Amino acid sequence: xxxxxxxxxxxxxxxxxxxxxxxxxxxxxxxxxxxxxxxxxxxxxxxxxxxxxxxxxxxxxxxxxxxxxxxxxxxxxxxxxxxxxxxxxxxxxxxxxxxxxxxxxxxxxxxxxxxxxxxxxxxxxxxxxxxxxxxxxxxxxxxxxxxxxxxxxxxxxxxxxxxxxxxxxxxxxxxxxxxxxxxxxxxxxxxxxxxxxxxxxxxxxxxxxxxxxxxxxxxxxxxxxxxx
Amino acid sequence: xxxxxxxxxxxxxxxxxxxxxxxxxxxxxxxxxxxxxxxxxxxxxxxxxxxxxxxxxxxxxxxxxxxxxxxxxxxxxxxxxxxxxxxxxxxxxxxxxxxxxxxxxxxxxxxxxxxxxxxxxxxxxxxxxxxxxxxxxxxxxxxxxxxxxxxxxxxxxxxxxxxxxxxxxxxxxxxxxxxxxxxxxxxxxxxxxxxxxxxxxxxxxxxxxxxxxxxxxxxxxxxxxxxxxxxxxxxxxxxxxxxxxxxxxxxxxxxxxxxxxxxxxxxxxxxxxxxxxxxxxxxxxxxxxxxxx
Numbered sequence: 001x002x003x004x005x006x007x008x009x010x011x012x013x014x015x016x017x018x019x020x021x022x023x024x025x026x027x028x029x030x031x032x033x034x035x036x037x038x039x040x041x042x043x044x045x046x047x048x049x050x051x052x053x054x055x056x057x058x059x060x061x062x063x064x065x066x067x068x069x070x071x072x073x074x075x076x077x078x079x080x081x082x083x084x085x086x087x088x089x090x091x092x093x094x095x096x097x098x099x100x101x102x103x104x105x106x107x108x109x110x111x112x113x114x115x116x117x118x119x120x121x122x123x124x125x126x127x128x129x130x131x132x133x134x135x136x137x138x139x140x141x142x143x144x145x146x147x148x149x150x151x152x153x154x155x156x157x158x159x160x161x162x163x164x165x166x167x168x169x170x171x172x173x174x175x176x177x178x179x180x181x182x183x184x185x186x187x188x189x190x191x192x193x194x195x196x197x198x199x200x201x202x203x204x205x206x207x208x209x210x211x212x213x214x215x216x217x218x219x220x221x222x223x224x225x226x227x228x
Numbered sequence: 229x230x231x232x233x234x235x236x237x238x239x240x241x242x243x244x245x246x247x248x249x250x251x252x253x254x255x256x257x258x259x260x261x262x263x264x265x266x267x268x269x270x271x272x273x274x275x276x277x278x279x280x281x282x283x284x285x286x287x288x289x290x291x292x293x294x295x296x297x298x299x300x301x302x303x304x305x306x307x308x309x310x311x312x313x314x315x316x317x318x319x320x321x322x323x324x325x326x327x328x329x330x331x332x333x334x335x336x337x338x339x340x341x342x343x344x345x346x347x348x349x350x351x352x353x354x355x356x357x358x359x360x361x362x363x364x365x366x367x368x369x370x371x372x373x374x375x376x377x378x379x380x381x382x383x384x385x386x387x388x389x390x391x392x393x394x395x396x397x398x399x400x401x402x403x404x405x406x407x408x409x410x411x412x413x414x415x416x417x418x419x420x421x422x423x424x425x426x427x428x429x430x431x432x433x434x435x436x437x438x439x440x441x442x443x444x445x446x447x448x449x450x451x452x453x454x455x456x457x458x459x460x461x462x463x464x465x466x467x468x469x470x471x472x473x474x475x476x477x478x479x480x481x482x483x484x485x486x487x488x489x490x491x492x493x494x495x496x497x498x499x500x501x502x503x504x505x506x507x508x509x510x511x512x513x514x515x516x517x518x519x520x521x
Contacts, residue, residue: 047237049237049238049241049245049249050249050252050253050256051249051253052252052253052256052257052260053252053256056256056260062484062487063480065483065487066437066441066479066480066483066484066487067441067476067479067480067483068441068442068443068444068445068455068479069441069444070444070445070447070448070455071444071455071472071475071476071479072476074447074455074459074472075469075472075473075476078459078462078468078469078472079468079469079472079473080469082468083274083276083468083469084270084271084274084276084469085274086270128237132238132239137238138237138238141237142237146237167344167345167346167347168346170346170348170349171348171445171448173348173448174447174448180349181346181348181349181352184349184352184353185352185356188352188353188356189356192356192360195353195356195357195360196357199349199353199357202345202349203341203344203345203349206344206345206346206349207340207341207344207345210344211340211344
C-alpha cells in the first residue's frame with residue numbers, strides 16, 4: 001500500500017499537475033471576460049428596437065447553443081488555423097491557447113446572453129415603463145434602469161455558466177492545448193497502475209475549484225438580490 | 229414578461245424614431261454583408277470555394293460511408309446514455325428525498341461529486357480504465373466510456389432536477405397525500421413524483437440536448453461518432469473545413485428540433501401539473517448546476 005502512494009507521489013515529480021491546472025484557470029479567466037462582453041452585447045441586441053440586430057442575436061444564440069463545443073474547437077484548429085492559415089501567435093502553444101480562448105468565448109457567450117435575458121425577465125414591467133415615462137430612450141433606460149437590475153437577477157444563471165465554462169476548459173484538449181485532461185491522459189498512459197489515484201486527484205481538483213464558485217454564486221445572488 | 233419585455237423597453241416610435249431604426253437596420257445588414265464578404269474573401273484566397281469541395285458533401289458516398297454511420301453512432305451512444313442517466317437520476321433523485329439520513333447523505337455526495345467533475349475527464353478515465361479491465365472488447369471500449377461518462381454526469385443533473393421538481397410542488401400536495409392516509413413513500417410515488425416528472429419534462433429534454441452535444445467529446449477518445457467521421461471524410465478528400473461545417477449543421481438541426489419541442493412542451497404541460505414547467509435556468513450549457521437551492 002505504501003509503495004502505491006510512493007508510486008503515485010513520484011508522478012508529481014515527473015508531471016507538473018499544478019501548471020496544467022493553471023492553464024485551465026487562465027483559459028477560464030480570459031474566456032469568462034470575453035464571453036461576458038460578447039454575451040452582454042448579444043443580450044442588448046436581442047432586446048433592442050432594431051429588428052435586424054434582434055434577428056442576428058437570436059440566430060447566433062440558437063446556432064451556437066445547439067453546436068457541440070468540441071466541433072467549435074476542432075473547427076477552429078483544423079478548419080480556420082490549418083486550412084485558412086490564420087496564425088494568432090508566432091508561438092505554437094500560444095497560438096492554440098488563443099484559439100481555445102476564442103472557441104470557449106464564442107460558445108459560452110450564447111449562454112451568458114440567455115442568462116442576462118432571463119435576468120431581464122426578472123425586472124418588473126413597471127421599471128421599464130417608469131424609465132420611458134421620464135423620457136429615457138432605449139439605450140439610457142437599458143444602461144441605467146434595466147441592466148443593473150437584470151445583472152443582479154442573473155447572478156445564479158451567470159454563476160452556473162461560469163462553472164460550466166471552468167469544466168469545459170478541459171475540452172481545449174481537442175484544440176491541442178496541454179491542460180489538465182490531456183496531462184491526465186498522459187499520466188495514466190505512463191503509469192496505468194495508479195489510474196484511480198490520478199483520476200481522483202484531477203476530480204478533486206475540479207471539486208475544489210467548482211464548489212467555492214457555486215457557494216459564492218449562491219451567496220452573491222442573495223446579497224445582491226433586488227428586494228421587491 | 230418574456231415576449232412583451234421587448235416591447236415595454238421602448239415606445240412606439242414616431243417618424244424620427246422610425247427613420248433612425250430604418251437606418252440602423254440597413255447599417256446592421258451592411259455589417260453582416262461586410263462580414264460575409266471578408267469571410268468569403270478569405271475562403272476564396274485559400275481555394276476553399278472550389279465547387280468540388282462543397283459538392284462532395286452531397287454525394288451518396290459521403291453519406292453512406294461517413295455521415296450516416298456517424299449520425300448512427302452518435303444517436304446510439306446518446307440514446308443509451310439518455311436511458312441510463314434517467315435511471316441513474318431516478319435512483320439518486322429519490323435517494324436525495326429519502327427519509328433515511330444515510331441514504332440521503334450518500335446520494336448527495338454521489339450527485340455533487342459527479343456534477344463537479346468535467347465529463348471529458350470521466351470519459352478519459354473510463355476509456356483507459358475499462359481498457360485495462362478487459363471486460364469489453366477493445367473496439368467497444370470508447371463506446372462504453374462515452375456512455376458511462378455521460379450517464380454519471382447527466383444522471384446527477386437529472387437527480388437534481390427530480391429533487392428540485394418535487395420541492396417545487398405546492399406543499400399542500402404532500403400534506404393532502406398524508407391526510408388521506410398514504411405513507412411518506414406512497415405519497416412520493418403516487419402523488420409527488422408523477423407531477424414532478426411532468427413538470428420537469430421540458431428541462432429533461434434540454435438535458436437530452438446536452439447529452440447529444442456531449443457525445444461529440446467521444447471524438448477525443450477515438451469513438452467514431454459524427455465529428456470523427458466528418459474529420460475522416462474531410463482529411464481524405466481535402467475538404468475538412470466543409471465536412472466539419474456539415475457535421476455542425478447536422479447537430480444544430482437535431483438539437484434545434486429538440487429545443488423547440490422542449491419549449492412547446494413547457495407551454496402544453498403547464499395545465500397538467502401543479503409544478504412549474506418552465507425551466508428554471510436558461511437551457512444548460514454542456515455542463516450546469518440547475519438552479520441553486
